[in-house]
Amino acid sequence: MKKLVxxxxxxxxxxxxxxxxxxxxxxxxxxxxKSEDVSYSACGMPYNIADPERDINDLVVRKxxxxxxxxxxxxxxxxxxxVIDPDTRIVSGVTLRGDAFSFPYDNLMIATGATxxxxxxxxxxxxxxxxxxxxxxxxxxxxxxxxxxxxKVVILGMGYIGLEMCEALRDRDIEVEMIKPRPELLxxxxxxxxxxxxxxxxxxxxxxxxGRHVQQIIKKDGRMAVVCPEETHPADMxxxxxxxRPNSREAGAAGLELGPGGSIAVDKTLRTSVSxxxxxxxxxxxxxxxxxxxxxxxxxLRANRSGWAAADNICGKATILxxxxxxxxxxxxxxxxxxxxxxxxxxxxxxxxxxxxxIETRSRAHSHPGSSTIYAHLxxxxxTGRLLGAQLVGKEGAAHxxxxxxxxxxxxxxxxxxxxxxxxxxxxxxxxxxxxxxAANQLLKKR
Amino acid sequence: MKKLVxxxxxxxxxxxxxxxxxxxxxxxxxxxxKSEDVSYSACGMPYNIADPERDINDLVVRKxxxxxxxxxxxxxxxxxxxVIDPDTRIVSGVTLRGDAFSFPYDNLMIATGATxxxxxxxxxxxxxxxxxxxxxxxxxxxxxxxxxxxxKVVILGMGYIGLEMCEALRDRDIEVEMIKPRPELLxxxxxxxxxxxxxxxxxxxxxxxxGRHVQQIIKKDGRMAVVCPEETHPADMxxxxxxxRPNSREAGAAGLELGPGGSIAVDKTLRTSVSxxxxxxxxxxxxxxxxxxxxxxxxxLRANRSGWAAADNICGKATILxxxxxxxxxxxxxxxxxxxxxxxxxxxxxxxxxxxxxIETRSRAHSHPGSSTIYAHLxxxxxTGRLLGAQLVGKEGAAHxxxxxxxxxxxxxxxxxxxxxxxxxxxxxxxxxxxxxxAANQLLKKR
Numbered sequence: 091m092k093k094l095v096x097x098x099x100x101x102x103x104x105x106x107x108x109x110x111x112x113x114x115x116x117x118x119x120x121x122x123x124k125s126e127d128v129s130y131s132a133c134g135m136p137y138n139i140a141d142p143e144r145d146i147n148d149l150v151v152r153k154x155x156x157x158x159x160x161x162x163x164x165x166x167x168x169x170x171x172x173v174i175d176p177d178t179r180i181v182s183g184v185t186l187r188g189d190a191f192s193f194p195y196d197n198l199m200i201a202t203g204a205t206x207x208x209x210x211x212x213x214x215x216x217x218x219x220x221x222x223x224x225x226x227x228x229x230x231x232x233x234x235x236x237x238x239x240x241x242k243v244v245i246l247g248m249g250y251i252g253l254e255m256c257e258a259l260r261d262r263d264i265e266v267e268m269i270k271p272r273p274e275l276l277x278x279x280x281x282x283x284x285x286x287x288x289x290x291x292x293x294x295x296x297x298x299x300x301g302r303h304v305q306q307i308i309k310k311d312g313r314m315a316v317v318c319p320e321e322t323h324p325a326d327m328x329x330x331x332x333x334x335r336p337n338s339r340e341a342g343a344a345g346l347e348l349g350p351g352g353s354i355a356v357d358k359t360l361r362t363s364v365s366x367x368x369x370x371x372x373x374x375x376x377x378x379x380x381x382x383x384x385x386x387x388x389x390x391l392r393a394n395r396s397g398w399a400a401a402d403n404i405c406g407k408a409t410i411l412x413x414x415x416x417x418x419x420x421x422x423x424x425x426x427x428x429x430x431x432x433x434x435x436x437x438x439x440x441x442x443x444x445x446x447x448x449i450e451t452r453s454r455a456h457s458h459p460g461s462s463t464i465y466a467h468l469x470x471x472x473x474t475g476r477l478l479g480a481q482l483v484g485k486e487g488a489a490h491x492x493x494x495x496x497x498x499x500x501x502x503x504x505x506x507x508x509x510x511x512x513x514x515x516x517x518x519x520x521x522x523x524x525x526x527x528x529a530a531n532q533l534l535k536k537r
Numbered sequence: 538m539k540k541l542v543x544x545x546x547x548x549x550x551x552x553x554x555x556x557x558x559x560x561x562x563x564x565x566x567x568x569x570x571k572s573e574d575v576s577y578s579a580c581g582m583p584y585n586i587a588d589p590e591r592d593i594n595d596l597v598v599r600k601x602x603x604x605x606x607x608x609x610x611x612x613x614x615x616x617x618x619x620v621i622d623p624d625t626r627i628v629s630g631v632t633l634r635g636d637a638f639s640f641p642y643d644n645l646m647i648a649t650g651a652t653x654x655x656x657x658x659x660x661x662x663x664x665x666x667x668x669x670x671x672x673x674x675x676x677x678x679x680x681x682x683x684x685x686x687x688x689k690v691v692i693l694g695m696g697y698i699g700l701e702m703c704e705a706l707r708d709r710d711i712e713v714e715m716i717k718p719r720p721e722l723l724x725x726x727x728x729x730x731x732x733x734x735x736x737x738x739x740x741x742x743x744x745x746x747x748g749r750h751v752q753q754i755i756k757k758d759g760r761m762a763v764v765c766p767e768e769t770h771p772a773d774m775x776x777x778x779x780x781x782r783p784n785s786r787e788a789g790a791a792g793l794e795l796g797p798g799g800s801i802a803v804d805k806t807l808r809t810s811v812s813x814x815x816x817x818x819x820x821x822x823x824x825x826x827x828x829x830x831x832x833x834x835x836x837x838l839r840a841n842r843s844g845w846a847a848a849d850n851i852c853g854k855a856t857i858l859x860x861x862x863x864x865x866x867x868x869x870x871x872x873x874x875x876x877x878x879x880x881x882x883x884x885x886x887x888x889x890x891x892x893x894x895x896i897e898t899r900s901r902a903h904s905h906p907g908s909s910t911i912y913a914h915l916x917x918x919x920x921t922g923r924l925l926g927a928q929l930v931g932k933e934g935a936a937h938x939x940x941x942x943x944x945x946x947x948x949x950x951x952x953x954x955x956x957x958x959x960x961x962x963x964x965x966x967x968x969x970x971x972x973x974x975x976a977a978n979q980l981l982k983k984r
Contacts, residue, residue: 101969131903134964138904148904379959390969391962412957419961428961456578457585457595489966490937493958494944500958501948510859511940511947512826514866514875515838517581519936522548522837 091116094404095181095195097171097340099123100132101390102371103201104152105397106404107163113405119163120193122181124170127225128154133390135228136251140258142236146229174198174344176364197366197404200346200354201397202337204372204388206330209246213307214330218314221330222251234327240264244316244325246304248275250420250427252331253287256296257423266296267323269316270332273301278433280467282448283483290425299323334388336373349375351386358410360400368404370396377413380431380478380499381440387416415499416479419489426488430496431479434469443472445536449529453487455517462486468495468529470505472537477505480526487520494526505533538563541851542628542642544618544787546570547579548837549818550648551599552844553851554610560852566610567640569628571617574672575601580837582675583698587705589683593676621645621791623811644813644851647793647801648844649784651819651835653777656693660754661777665761668777669698681774687711691763691772693751695722697867697874699778700734703743704870713743714770716763717779720748725880727914729895730930737872746770781835783820796822798833805857807847815851817843824860827878827925827946828887834863862946866936873935877943878926881916890919892983898972900934902964909933915942915976917952919984924952927973934967941973952980 094110096103099121107121121128129152138144157163168186175181182192206221208214218238220231234240242265245252256266268291275291275298276284291298302318307328316323336353338346347363349355354369356362358377362369372388374396392414399411417430437444446469454461464484470477480495482488498508509530515522523531541557543550546568554566568575576599585591604610615633622628629639653668655661665685667678681687689712692699703713715738722738722745723731738745749765754775763770783800785793794810796802801816803809805824809816819835821843839861846858864877884891893916901908911931917924927942929935945955956977962969970978 131964131969133962133969134902134904137906137964141906151903389962391959391971391974394969395957412954413959415959417959417961419963419966421963421965426966430959430961455581456598457581459584459588487937489961489963490934491940493938493941493960493971496960497941497944497948497950497955497958500954501944501950503944503948507859507947508944510842511944512838512860512862512864512877513940513943514864514877514936515580515836516866516868516936517578517584518868519866519873522578522580522841524838524940527838 091118092196093118093120093194094197094199095193096121096199096201097181098201098203098371099128099165099167100201100203100371101393102397103199104129104157105394106199106201106370106401107157107165108161109398109401110405111161111163113401113407115162117405121163121165122169122171122193123165123167125224125226126167128157128165128167130225132225135222135225136254136258139228139232139255140261142262146225146232149225149228171340174340176344176367179366197368199400199404200341200362200367200369200373201371202373204334204336206334207332208330209304209332211304211306216307216309216314218326219307219328219330222255223334231329235262235264238326240326242325243327243329244269244323245329245331246270246316247331247333248298248300249331249333250418253291253422254420255329255331256291257294260294260296267299268296269299269302269304269318269323271301271303275300280446280448280481283465283467283481286465286483287422287425287427290423294423334372336386336388338373341369349384349386353386355384358412359403359408360396360411361403368400370400379413379415383440385414385416387414389418412500415496417492417496419492424485426484426486428482428488428492429480430492431499432469433479437469437471437478442478444469444478445472445533446470447529447532447536449525449532451525451528452521453484454519455521458517464488464525466525466529468526468533470533475504475506475537477503477508482525491524491526505530509534538565539643540565540567540641541644541646542640543568543646543648544628545648545650545818546575546612546614547648547650547818548840549844550646551576551604552841553646553648553817553848554604555608556845556848557852558608558610560848560854562609564852568610568612569616569618569640570612570614572671572673573614575604575612575614577672579672582669583701583705586675586679586702587708589709593672593679596672596675618787621787623791623814626813644815646847646851647788647809647814647816647820648818649820651781651783653781654779655777656751656779658751658753663754663756663761665773666754666775666777669702670781678776682709685773687773689772690774690776691716691770692776692778693717694778694780695745695747696778696780697865699776700738700869701867702776702778703738704741707741707743714746715743716746716749716751716765716770718748718750722747727893727895727928730912730914730928733912733930734869734872734874737870741870781819783833783835785820788816788820796831796833800833802831805859806850806855807843807858808850815847817847826860826862830887832861832863834861836865859947862943864939864943866939871932873931873933875929875935875939876927877939878946879916880926884916884918884925889925891916891925892919892980893917894976894979894983896972896976896979898975899968900931901966902968905964911935911972913972913976915973915980917980922951922953922984924950924955938971938973952977956981
């Protein structure tokens with residue numbers, strides 16, 4: 091019987107393991123997970139941390155036993171793979187308890203995910219300086235806040251994990267300062283929309299310090315302090331939210347081709363440059379549907395989906411997984427922030443001739459109570475008339491609305507065709523012309 | 538200078554008038570509107586009626602003077618056109634004050650909208666038996682409720698106007714009973730989803746009487762009563778919500794070709810069967826993008842959009858307006874109800890071989906607080922794998938979510954392609970796999 095070994099027991103790995111077992115129940119499926127946790131809602135961690143009453147283990151979707159006993163998966167936790175040998179088809183490593191192990195495979199699937207980036211500065215390894223990536227990170231943070239009675243956190247980074255966490259901490263009435271090296275909050279956002287997000291964050295007493303290069307983190311009078319040339323920021327805890335990088339070191343060492351950002355290069359069947367080895371999830375790259383080029387956008391849906399598709403191909407069910415369009419949403423305080431497709435800068439970098447509009451309209455119909463402002467930014471290609479991307483910010487109606495554009499991007503739709511789509515209208519949910527249609531109509535005039 | 542005459546000064550008519558004037562400022566644009574109101578939010582009426590403190594005239598978006606003085610449109614209210622003569626290119630009629638009028642045109646645009654259907658039974662014309670279609674209908678209803686201290690309303694019809702109004706009336710603590718001849722609430726809905734809507738309506742103390750053929754409405758002891766064979770329903774007011782029919786009598790009498798439901802047949806340039814005459818809005822038909830056949834779905838967005846497109850073609854800017862997919866949403870109490878595309882029955886009638894799924898999932902991520910159940914129904918074609926339609930019901934996330942499917946229908950997307958789309962995910966807004974993707978994945982298994 092064929093042996094499938096999967097490195098990594100998170101979204102992509104467990105999706106693949108379950109799928110493979112359902113498709114070929116006789117296949118021997120072994121999952122080697124370096125931590126003790128499998129199958130949990132990583133994206134839910136900020137919301138769990140926001141509520142001191144909730145158990146962090148609420149985020150576990152399925153326990154290891156279920157995979158082992160109900161699904162017949164040989165799931166081994168505490169198994170860290172160090173070496174992949176494509177020639178002998180053997181992976182090997184050392185367990186958390188110090189025991190060496192090795193497993194032969196017919197097919198290998200790498201689903202090692204991504205790791206939080208740590209700053210290369212003195213003090214980055216002090217206790218109380220913590221990233222939020224794994225469930226264990228979440229556990230540590232939650233326990234630390236409680237035990238140390240944390241009253242102030244400095245967050246390094248202002249991406250969406252940082253923003254979700256600043257909300258979570260403010261919900262607990264913890265003081266928050268955010269620091270980053272680049273001069274702008276959310277540099278990929280249209281400036282007007284980024285300004286709305288910034289106002290919302292600052293209105294919730296979060297102090298932003300962009301353009302700061304942190305020199306070191308020091309211990310000082312029983313607290314910590316984040317030292318920048320401009321000023322020093324005392325803190326009870328420092329949260330690292332500087333982004334992630336793909337866990338591809340072992341794959342790279344094994345000679346597998348790497349893609350953008352050092353992610354593992356895969357084709358549309360999720361196969362790597364070595365035919366017996368597949369990769370899926372945050373460690374692997376994807377095709378961008380709009381540019382047709384490789385990209386690395388680590389997100390949960392893609393992780394699940396690519397895990398399934400890899401398993402199907404491994405099990406002999408030929409499956410092509412088309413690419414991503416880069417849809418992402420997050421909530422920060424009372425705002426919904428959403429994007430899909432390319433920004434103006436990205437469009438230009440990929441050879442398009444971008445035109446864009448930014449409009450401001452209402453989230454509900456004329457005179458309907460409870461309405462708020464919604465901002466829509468749309469990007470199109472002047473040359474071909476093609477729709478390239480969108481961004482939305484508003485107190486309501488941004489998160490799901492963006493999907494209309496996401497689907498249009500998958501369909502390679504023109505701005506004109508999108509502007510003619512029959513989108514929903516009822517007074518409690520929007521104006522007669524959906525904000526996206528208003529933006530599309532205006533964008534058409536720029537051709 | 539060319540003369541454009543527009544019959545009807547509501548959404549389509551005023552959109553066309555304004556657009557034509559902006560495009561060709563020298564064109565003589567005359568709008569003949571039979572009522573005194575132009576440019577108001579008809580769909581907002583139930584929400585306005587719900588609140589006794591709000592002035593019904595809040596719903597006016599733009600007053601007649603603005604069109605006349607700022608936009609230079611010859612807008613004549615109280616002008617009811619009775620005869621269209623395509624040979625002499627003259628329209629004629631009588632004003633509300635009894636004066637005969639006639640206007641010659643180079644191009645005519647018919648935007649006469651639709652009229653509420655009245656039952657052909659004794660008592661249907663009693664005072665206190667009222668439809669809700671025009672702003673004046675809204676005024677009368679709101680005044681009647683106040684003056685007569687209405688405590689109980691019987692609604693004839695259970696479509697979305699009826700449902701929006703039952704909510705509005707319950708908001709004012711008015712007792713509501715709803716009666717209709719057909720045996721089922723929302724017969725176009727998948728039965729499970731319709732059941733959820735029914736539960737919501739009944740949980741708000743609205744009593745539903747489907748399968749009743751009303752025999753007459755009588756005056757009785759200073760109140761009214763709706764008489765059915767099964768029982769008699771006392772009422773202070775009777776609301777007619779039995780649907781609408783297109784106002785196409787004059788067009789039909791002039792020999793213009795009619796389409797589905799007696800609507801005025803137009804091509805993709807909004808031209809009728811007579812080349813100098815265009816029609817737009819609720820009086821005219823449209824192509825259904827999924828079936829490719831003519832349909833009549835009177836909705837506000839199409840009215841505005843077709844008004845613009847007709848004006849563009851009249852002004853010499855050749856414009857093709859693609860069809861509709863039949864997207865519609867409404868709110869009823871705490872539920873969002875949404876549909877787009879074809880139902881299983883419609884799909885079968887149009888020669889497809891429909892398969893469908895109905896799934897039940899959560900509106901937010903695993904373990905995220907505030908989550909509620911969301912129901913998704915998806916229809917595909919077994920033969921071609923094409924996506925054909927969707928319905929959604931839930932306390933949140935249905936109204937905008939449906940647009941992802943609407944765009945997919947415009948793009949003639951397959952269920953497989955839709956199931957691979959990169960839809961948004963963040964815990965406050967949905968599960969990792971959007972409910973629509975869960976449904977699409979299940980629908981794929983039915984091929």
